[in-house]
Amino acid sequence: MDSDPSVRLFCEGIKDSFYQTIPLASEILRPTQLEELPISEAAAIGLVTGAAMFGIRPIICFQRVEFALLAMDQLVTNASKTKYLSGGKLTSPFLLRLVIGRGWGQGPCHSQSFEPLWHSIPGLRVYMPACSSDYTDVFNKFEVSDSPIITLEHRWTHGISVETSIGCKYSAPEVTIFCYSYNSILASRVSRLLAQYGVDVDVVNSSDFSSAVETVRESVIASGRLVAMDLGPSFLGLSSELIAQLVEQGIVFKAMPVRIGTPFEPASACPEKAYVHFPNAFDLFDALEGLIPHLREQIMDARAAFQNACKGQHSDVPGDYFRGPF
């Protein structure tokens, strides 16, 4: 991207470095490629859509997912339909970075992800990265994309070290966990712990839902058991779509699949209530106990080990790697 002079980085508060994700960019991009934005999300998305039609390659960042709701018309009516409406004569490739908040009192209007909503718009590509290779993949896809791309970046996925492996794969897993974004970090942690007690659980980290069903399918054929995790509500979530497609494909489950997501209600800003609202490690342990009761003892041991490791820590931060407060 550094060699492409048509790239432009648009951001409200560009000098604030967008959660330490921009300083590197400001070293490789020229000052004329960095654009401060007025607080006008709808016009900004319209601008990048129109500019991309004529050869500008915009990256645009909003501090929270919820701010993009103000630009919904531009995304649905224009950005996603440029190619269709112009009979293929024009395209609008841009990268929209939206941040999902969590912790430090983010509350009901700064912690939503709405991934089913973005996925329901034909013409948009949506990614939900968890680790650095997921982020690299998003940028690689953007370089060759002719569609707008939305990347939903959970705040608790920023700052994860490059070496941290996300996702686990076993030849004969007991259970398959479908997850994405921060849930993948959580599930990987639980899975690594379980492995120490002899329980092999596949964690299928799915930044790109369009290819997730195939990967999950392969794992579920081996395990016969599925936990499907959503960042937002289970109601009408990606997990619902995943399970529907697996059932349509005739997958036979050894036990009924389990979904883990938030209740269908707004999130509290209170740390303890927020911890219970969003999917957490204990939800996962509970689900696994139900699915593989013959390994209950091992799961209980792993659960106790996890609880021990958490003692004395704040419940509204994900770990030492996170540079907050929000």
Next chain:
Amino acid sequence: MSDETAIISYASWLRGVQAAIAECYSRQLMRCPVHLSIGQELLWASIKQYCSYEFKVFSSHRGHLPYLTLDGNLRAYVAELHLHEDGASCGNLGSMHLKSPNTGHISSVPIVGSSIPLAVGAAYAAKHLSESWISVAHFGDGACEEGILHESLNLAAVKKLPILFLCENNRYSCTTSLAARQPSSRMTRFADAATVKSKLASTSNLTDLHSSVGDALSYISSSQSPFFLEVDCYRLIEHCGPSLDKGMGDRTFEEYTNALASDLLSHSLNINSYERGFSECEHLINIYTDINLSRRALGFL
């Protein structure tokens, strides 16, 4: 031929074309909502005289005139209204999405105000890729009630972009009068708030209208800054379709009578151009009427 004679001639042709659409719409074989601009032709006929500029126009549901002015392919226009594959968008989009990207009519978007920031984006691209086109956001008084206009004016002003905000104030949103929707009849006040230079012109004064269009374009081109041109005009027919709004909404029959009596184009109509427009369009409508009738007979329509 002087500019004004040419404008009258082309505006008369535009009215003839639209009159043919209005007359044949009742056949119910153009199976989409059609929003005509009968009464508003002089503005686009004026713009046609400035074809030395390269335009990127972003319009609305009422986008027939920029389409005809910039492209002029009548067959593709009539076919599109009949949702036939010969159409400007292969018959996929119909009347509310008329466009011809190759000739500068980039899009028409039927969500009020929605296409305005796209024009801001095209202006941004012109500035940053050193292109000479003038981007045009074409909208009506109704779009001035949408927040997106305010955002777009502010953005174009702060980024100093070469764009024409072209507002056709036809005084009605569907059947609702301007007085019921806004506390002032002047749209230029929105430009003032964003420190965008503006001018008010009217289709009732052709000399001033034509020089205002020219001044706006030359200002944008030389200063590389936005300009807001409000054009007072009057839509002589209903919002969507060929008839008068009689008995509906805010309009009175007296208002129609007065508007028609003071319609400059009606008084100075070039009959030959009008009839040529009407017959060319009617001929094509008859072709696609027959095609659609035969498709319906086969059970396809």
